Amino acid sequence: MEEEVSVLFMPSGLRGQVPVGTTVLQAAQRLGVDLESICGGQGKCRKCQVLPQQGEFSKHGISSRADHLSPLTATELMQQSKNRLKNGRRLGCNARILGDLVVDVPEESQQHKQHIAKAVTAYDIQVQPALHLYTVTLPEPDMHAPISDKRRLQQALASEHDLPIMDCEMSQLRLLQPALARAGRQVTVAVYQFQQIIAVWPGVKEEVYGLAVDLGSTTIAAQLCNMTSGEVVATADTMNPQIRFGEDLMSRVSYVMMNKGGDTAMTQVVREAFNQLAKRAAKSAGIQVEDILDMTVVANPIMHHLFLGIDPTPLGGAPFTLTTDQTQVLRAAELDIRLHPEARVCTLPCIAGHIGADTAGVILSERPDLADEHVLLVDIGTNAEIVLGNRHRLLAASSPTGPAFEGAQITSGQRAAPGAIERVRIDPQTLEPRFRMIGCEAWSDDPEFADKSARVSVSGICGSGIIEVVAEMYLSGVIDSDGVIGPVTGKDSPRIVQEGRTWSYVLHAGERAIRITQNDVRAIQLAKAALHAGVRLLLDHMGIDKVDRIGLAGAFGSHIDVKYAMVLGLIPDCSLEKVGSVGNAAGTGARIALLNFPSRLEIAEILPKVEKIETALEPKFQEYFIQAMAIPHKTDPYVELGKVVKFPEPKPRAEKADSGDRNRRRRLRRDRA
């Protein structure tokens, strides 16, 4: 068993047990002590200075001695020799706890939350970016003391900003002399990770920007952030142009297998989409793309590998081997991304062949590894990534839901955009629907609807709308628990129309008709069964049957009405008030990694400890999947919905060819227009 010792932090009074060999910084982080660290424990920023105490602290039962800390390290000796570590202080990230200890955290080592990033998803992020700006004025060159401009720059950074001597990218070194000449020998440099000068500007430069990108199979969303304030200054998104090579992940991998160079083509188009996004975001924020110096990317493994230019074929079949499951830091230019010439790109690590950096982003955003209760996180994109656990244990899996929840493969499905139906109610008596669409506040049966929808017209139905309409169809008896659409006994409705061998429900009969077909319902059933089976598998592995909290991530998760998700059995039992959207958690994770450099080190430490459940290897997955096809698998939620559920009778297959024909004709006309 690991030997543990007591540590007490002052002035906070926080105390606890830590294993022998833990650094003071790690202990502080574990116990929630307010101890600053910018460089992520690399011994560079010297912010984590602490003062160990000696003596008997009988009130706490602690006998703190000098040799209860490891000897001074080379880094500390070096800092001492430069007078940067005085009066017995130690670097929290270097000093290891070897015995009971009392530690003072001096005022200046206490971490003070700097800036709060106001963002798409509100989220407190402590702004500690990977890069910092420094402005220095260099002395005039002196022929009698011939040293280079680079050395002069290094000396100024060391003396004025206490920075270590570091190298400078050649492309920027080329700019140094002209910059010095232009601005009275004053330059601003950007320093990456306290290690490398990656940008040089003449005079003063005050603002630089970073881009956090969530690269999904269907959509790519970018957040442009001010790297000093943390503020999100613009967002932009676009469809993933790889869709033309295959709608879902597997069809894209198949494309690579069947077409030599297919991976290169897909790599090129997605990088070009990044370039366009960066350009649009920069334009909307009124900045230049060259002012963007850092970028973080989250993506599922196949998107991740294709973005990096790695052949994703091995991810298309067992054993689903990743080429890399580590954080990769590259130059944007290496990836043909046009930002600042020396901008860096950091891709978050993937977890396993099916669980990607997007899930790493969700974990970084929600930090289930810090929770006491059992947390279930579900990120629904084209696949559903599922994370379950708490600070003792974390499990992760991916379930092949397909893109139905995103509106793809649905007859009138579309992305969540103005004109998309997002809310639906069906009157259980008349079977008449009413709906609300994105971009218009009024419901469709509101007298003001005509006025309020003047500038936006119904164009389709998005993920949350599909969930609601299918659930409402079920609740009103239009579909049975097997998901079959048909006329409702005793309720003759023109909304239920036959098309060939199956029936459809006409949600909107206007100029652009929106029908929900049997195939649409099947797609939703398959998707929700896959999700449900995946969650159940993780619950099995964890040995629990109920979770304490559920977070729904992704665009879909943000818009879905949780009650309807429960009606359809998408998510397991949980108090409704403990279920909530966590927004685009993957994207938030990307933004955290962008703005807070230490978080990149943290996620790299967390991930190897996550247990990966490979659904394809689990015999029970198929069984659970089939069981979960029916609607609903549980009846509890209905009570909470305050509705009386009437299980419909088997439906007679009455002919309603006319209206079906009319609909088909209408679609034909529309398609021709």
Place this chain on the structure above:
Amino acid sequence: MEEEVSVLFMPSGLRGQVPVGTTVLQAAQRLGVDLESICGGQGKCRKCQVLPQQGEFSKHGISSRADHLSPLTATELMQQSKNRLKNGRRLGCNARILGDLVVDVPEESQQHKQHIAKAVTAYDIQVQPALHLYTVTLPEPDMHAPISDKRRLQQALASEHDLPIMDCEMSQLRLLQPALARAGRQVTVAVYQFQQIIAVWPGVKEEVYGLAVDLGSTTIAAQLCNMTSGEVVATADTMNPQIRFGEDLMSRVSYVMMNKGGDTAMTQVVREAFNQLAKRAAKSAGIQVEDILDMTVVANPIMHHLFLGIDPTPLGGAPFTLTTDQTQVLRAAELDIRLHPEARVCTLPCIAGHIGADTAGVILSERPDLADEHVLLVDIGTNAEIVLGNRHRLLAASSPTGPAFEGAQITSGQRAAPGAIERVRIDPQTLEPRFRMIGCEAWSDDPEFADKSARVSVSGICGSGIIEVVAEMYLSGVIDSDGVIGPVTGKDSPRIVQEGRTWSYVLHAGERAIRITQNDVRAIQLAKAALHAGVRLLLDHMGIDKVDRIGLAGAFGSHIDVKYAMVLGLIPDCSLEKVGSVGNAAGTGARIALLNFPSRLEIAEILPKVEKIETALEPKFQEYFIQAMAIPHKTDPYVELGKVVKFPEPKPRAEKADSGDRNRRRRLRRDRA
């Protein structure tokens, strides 16, 4: 005063005084102790392990105690925890000497010279390259333990080769899965500086290569080396194509000032010349350019900056500020050099605005910083770089000799190549010359000359030939001590011909006539005066008037007959047997840096200590220069030449227009052909 302590190394018994705080490795190097180090003191290779002794060593008067060494560093603790530092051993590069000490160097830490590079210039180089090859076989991927191929590779390198966990270039990571698939999961990787995987090949890869390049204003010379054996497997050289933008350095800088983008054009052509050289060298060695993974470059500051793509304009005028005076390590691809895609390029550091990385190469080759005696090193290229000093003090300067010593700006001058006259004797009685040319063993007055020169005909005169002919012209009275050519009283010779207002000496009257004109003699006078003045300035600064040893570097220095250099006063007084060619020392320095990585760190430490003498700032330079125009400035050497010197009378300006005309006509005919 710096406090010093005694250290005794066993079993060698070498001992000495070192300042407190010196590392054991530094002490060993200073005292000449046989202690291995591959990583250059970075704590990575663990080759420098030593065992400190405790006790009274009364015979040596040393009391060695445990606390006479600094405490274990973090690096050592880490190595200890991995059982790589056992039984009280310390890392010589980490442990600092704090008091008197006796240290054992275990058998396995004793350095054994590995390979001797057989080279253009024979030179012992210990082969410790910046990159190493490792072959590993990875286990099959296992879906139940999903880790990436990259992590599996890292684990194999750690367990089989004891390497630290390191990153891999993305371009090579892309090759990892196909390489594993191709060769039964066996791959070979190249590791750069124990820090980064820069190449991946399927199966076993045994040999990689490096290129050491001496980039001169006039010529570029490359040595292709096997990075394991150190052997030079091919050499190649070419003219510097920048010559078309300007013959000498200043005219090239002027070109940049006058032509926007002129620097870019010059950068492009020189890099392309590198590519052609690499291709030719690779072809001649029967390898692929992609097998070249490392490259070192020495060059004067302007060539150095242009090669790196840095505008050299500031080097064209006071205060002659370098953009960088540090070692630069880049990817070859960043410089558009086509070798292995991840090949590295290391440019040696420049010393000052006029003293470049080529001089750093000379210092690395000759190590005057280790000498007890006063060493004078002269590298004659288009400029002459001069280094003077010993282990206590080093001075360096550059003198603007111009390219005359290289055969440029000389009427019939040419590079040292077959057909170039390199040795000349003039009969003091008849004034008839005899000569030897490169590519033919026989002197021109040898009966066998016609036969032996059948395959090579006289094409011009190279640097060493010009020195000899001018010296011989002086010794035979054809020129006076002011350098004026004219008929010799009492010796009517058809060799001395008038051309306009001045006279020339016809060295070779055959099909391709070789004449030495008054302008040629002037060019040599100017060049030697510049060199002489520079050397004298350094002697002044050092406060000496005689040196103990002279090394002549460069192509010119290798071929020159030292006696003639003394006749003309190129070099100062020194015993003849202490003057010698050191070959292409700059190029040898590049090869040392290529094959011996620690030497790169050493030169970076030496250079900042070199005192730079700016000839342009020294009022005495001009004075010395004018004094040195006359031939000879000293009479001593003539005695050693065993000749009776007759100082010629002032010459009457007799008309010899005929032969001059004949020569001119002959040249015209030749030029037309």
